[in-house]
Amino acid sequence: MVKCALISGKGMGIMHGRNFNNHPDAKVVAVCDMDPNLLETAKKEFNVPGYSSIDELLANCDAELMLLIVNETRRIPPLRQLISAGRNVFTEKPLCGLEGQYRVREEDAKIAAPAIKEWRASGLKFGIDYNYRFMTHFKKLHEDVVEGRLGKICMVRARAHFNCWSHVIDQILWSMGLPEWVRVLGNPNEPGGWQRMIQMKWANGTIGSLDGSNTWGFDEHPLRVKIVGDKCHAEARGLDGWYRRCKSNTWP
Ligand SMILES: NC(=O)c1ccc[n+]([C@@H]2O[C@H](COP(=O)([O-])OP(=O)(O)OC[C@H]3O[C@@H](n4cnc5c(N)ncnc54)[C@H](O)[C@@H]3O)[C@@H](O)[C@H]2O)c1
Numbered sequence: 001m002v003k004c005a006l007i008s009g010k011g012m013g014i015m016h017g018r019n020f021n022n023h024p025d026a027k028v029v030a031v032c033d034m035d036p037n038l039l040e041t042a043k044k045e046f047n048v049p050g051y052s053s054i055d056e057l058l059a060n061c062d063a064e065l066m067l068l069i070v071n072e073t074r075r076i077p078p079l080r081q082l083i084s085a086g087r088n089v090f091t092e093k094p095l096c097g098l099e100g101q102y103r104v105r106e107e108d109a110k111i112a113a114p115a116i117k118e119w120r121a122s123g124l125k126f127g128i129d130y131n132y133r134f135m136t137h138f139k140k141l142h143e144d145v146v147e148g149r150l151g152k153i154c155m156v157r158a159r160a161h162f163n164c165w166s167h168v169i170d171q172i173l174w175s176m177g178l179p180e181w182v183r184v185l186g187n188p189n190e191p192g193g194w195q196r197m198i199q200m201k202w203a204n205g206t207i208g209s210l211d212g213s214n215t216w217g218f219d220e221h222p223l224r225v226k227i228v229g230d231k232c233h234a235e236a237r238g239l240d241g242w243y244r245r246c247k248s249n250t251w252p
Contacts, residue, residue, distance in 0.1 A: 001025060001026065001027055002020075002025055002026045002027070002064060002065050003026075003027060003029045003062065003063040003064055003065070004017075004020045004021075004026055004027065004028050004029065004063055004065045004066070004067055005028070005029060005030040005031065005032065005057055005061050005063035005065070005066050005067065006020075006028050006030075006031045006032070006042060006046070006067045006069065007031075007032045007033070007054065007057070007066060007067065007068050007069065007070060007078065008032075008033060008038070008042070008067075008068075008069040008070055009031065009033040009035065009037075009038030009039055009040070009041045009042030009043075009045075010033075010038055010069070012069050012092065013033075013042070013067070013069035013070075014041070014042065014045055016067050016069050016090070016129075017031070017042070017045065017046060017067060017069075018045075020065075020067060021046060026065070028046045028048060028067075029048055029061065029063050030048050030049050030050065030051065030057060030060070030061040030063060031043055031045075031046055031048055031049075031050045031051075032050065032051045032052070032053070032054060032056070032057040033050070033052070034052055034053060036052065039051075039052060049061070054078050054081055054082070058081075058082075058085050058087075063087070064087060064088055065087070065088045065089070065090060065125075066082045066087045066088065066089050066090070067090050067091075068082060068089050068090070068091040069091070069092055070091075070092075071092075072092070072093075072094050072095065072096055072097040072098075072100070072101050072104075073097065073098055073099075073100065075091060075092075075095065075096060076095075076096050076111055076112055076115050079091065079115050079119075080114070080115050080118060083115065083118050083119050083122050083124060083126070084118065086122070086124065087124070088124050088125040088126065089119075089124070089125075089126050089127070090126075090127045090129070091126075091127070091128055091129065092128070092129050093128050093129055093130055093166045093167070093170070094108075094128075094166045095112045095115075095116075095128055096108040096109070096111050096112040096115075098111065101165065101166050102162045102165055102194070102214075103188060104166075130166075130167065130170045130174075132164075132167040132170065132171060133170070133171075133174060135236075135239070135241070136241055136243075137236040137237070137241045137242060137243035138171055138225070138236050140234075140236065140243050140245075141171075141175065141225060141227060141234055141235070141236040141243065142171075142174060142175045144227075144232070144234050144245060145175045145176070145227055145229075145234075146175065149229075149231070149232060149234075149245070150227060150228070150229025150230075150231055150232045150233065150234060150245075151229035151230040151231030151232065151248070152229055152230045152231075153176070153204075153206050153227060153228070153229045154206060154207075154228050154229060154230060155206065155207055155208060155227075155228040156172060156176060156200075156206065156207075156208030156209070156210075156225070156226070156227050156228070157208065157209050157225075157226045157228070158171070158172055158208070158209070158210045158211070158223070158224060158225045158226065159210065159211040159212075159213075159216075159223065159224050160210070160211075160212055160222065160223035160224075161212075161213065161214055161216065161217050161218070161222040161223065162194060162212055162213070162214040163214070163222060164222045164223040165212060167223065168210065168212075168223045168225065169210070171223075171225050171236075172208065172210065172225065175227065176202060176206065176208070176227075177202065179200035179201055179202050179208065180201055180202055180203045181200065181201055182198060182199070182200045183198070183199050183200075184196055184197065184198045184199075185197045185198075186212075194212065194213065194214055195211075195212070195213050195215070196210075196211065196212040196213070197209065197210075197211050197212075198210040198211070198212070221237040221238030221239075221242065222238060222239065223237070223238065224236070224237045224238070228248070229248065230248055230249075231247070231248055232245050232246060232247055232248055233245070233246055233248055234246070
């Protein structure tokens with residue numbers, strides 16, 4: 001039985017807490033939130049002791065897995081504290097984004113780097129919730145690419161609403177690896193809707209594009225990833241399992 005402590009009494013935290021708690025091999029044994037009302041919510045939900053700080057939680061609870069479901073703007077200090085206390089950690093994506101998940105900057109990577117280094121040296125388990133990797137249609141697309149069913153990959157075309165931004169980037173990197181270069185058109189300081197058009201190229205010659213927008217939303221699936229190979233092309237769309245794989249070169 002894995003003893004878990006949940007840090008967050010907010011919606012996303014409660015959801016993760018419930019999922020772990022409903023697993024036959026895991027149990028939420030304590031909760032923590034600096035907000036007294038949300039701490040009460042979490043205590044009632046799991047019927048376990050609650051603490052208003054991570055210091056107090058660590059001093060009073062021997063849970064081996066910490067569910068750190070706090071925002072990317074304030075995740076790194078508690079993550080480092082938990083790792084240095086020898087606790088395994090599960091957290092949300094993206095790991096660090098001081099200006100929010102839609103605007104992850106080079107500076108954020110620098111802030112996250114010591115935490116990653118400390119985790120690697122610790123031998124502890126650390127997970128980031130890229131849950132789209134477990135959706136059947138995205139899994140299928142990934143497997144079709146890496147198991148060669150699409151043939152030699154020539155092109156990637158993706159699009160996402162910004163609420164799915166971290167996930168669409170993760171999907172591309174997961175199946176394709178790091179591109180050699182990326183360039184972007186768009187103004188991230190534009191008020192209201194953002195529009196971004198990204199082009200990229202991989203070392204093996206594969207070219208790709210990714211469009212981001214928060215005006216083009218759920219009506220046409222909040223994200224799509226299409227990968228074109230010389231044998232087949234395939235596309236995974238949205239959050240409801242849409243997947244299609246077709247033979248390449250079907251022009252009559
Ligand atoms: N994977 C997905 O599909 C998906 C979907 C939605 C949201 N998310 C992610 O989930 C995360 C949700 O974060 P949020 O906005 O609810 O977090 P948040 O920062 O608002 O924190 C959640 C709760 O934890 C408490 N808290 C924060 N830091 C604390 C600390 N050091 N000590 C004690 N309590 C602390 C806060 O009081 C708050 O009630 C985001 O990163 C978001 O990107 C992921």
